[in-house]
C-alpha cells in the first residue's frame with residue numbers, strides 16, 4: 204500500500220512519519236504524475252490559500268480532483284479540509300468536492316489554538332487528543348455526509364463522505380495513530 208501526502212507546504216512530514224510507523228509506504232506528492240500509483244492521499248494542515256496558489260501553479264488542481272473522483276480515499280486535515288470543501292465562504296482555488304460548508308479560522312487567531320480530548324465514536328470509547336491550530340469548522344454538511352466528531356457545543360469537526368474524510372484538527376501532531384489507522388483500513392478496503 205502506498206499513500207501520498209500533498210507536500211506543497213505545511214505539516215506533511217509528520218503525516219509521513221505516522222504512516223511509516225504503521226508500516227505503510229508514504230511519499231511526498233508535488234507533481235501530478237506522482238498521483239498515478241497511489242492507494243490514497245492525505246492533504247495536510249498548513250495554509251489553504253497557499254495550497255491553492257501552489258497547486259494552481261503546478262497544475263495540480265484538476266489531477267487532484269480526478270484522484271478524489273476515482274474513489275480512492277482522500278483525507279484533509281485542517282487546511283486540507285478547507286482544500287477539499289465545496290464551500291469555503293470565499294473565493295479561493297480549492298479541490299471543492301466534499302459537500303461541506305466550512306468556516307476558516309473559526310476559533311480565532313493563533314493564540315486561540317487549543318487542545319481537547321475529543322470523542323470520536325468510530326474510533327472506540329477512548330477520546331482522541333485533538334490539536335486545533337487556527338482551525339476551520341464545518342458549518343453544515345450535505346446529504347450523504349457522515350459526521351464523525353463534534354465538540355461539546357455541537358460544532359462539527361470531523362466528517363466523511365464516501366471516500367473523502369476531513370478533520371479540523373491535526374492528528375499527525377499527536378502520538379495517537381488511530382485516525383491514520385482508520386484511514387488506512389478504509390484504503391485497504393477501497
Ligand code: GLN
Pocket residue numbers: 247248249250251252280281282283285307308336337338339
Ligand atoms: N488557518 C489555515 C487556513 O485557513 C488552516 C490552519 C491549519 O491548517 N492549521 O487555511
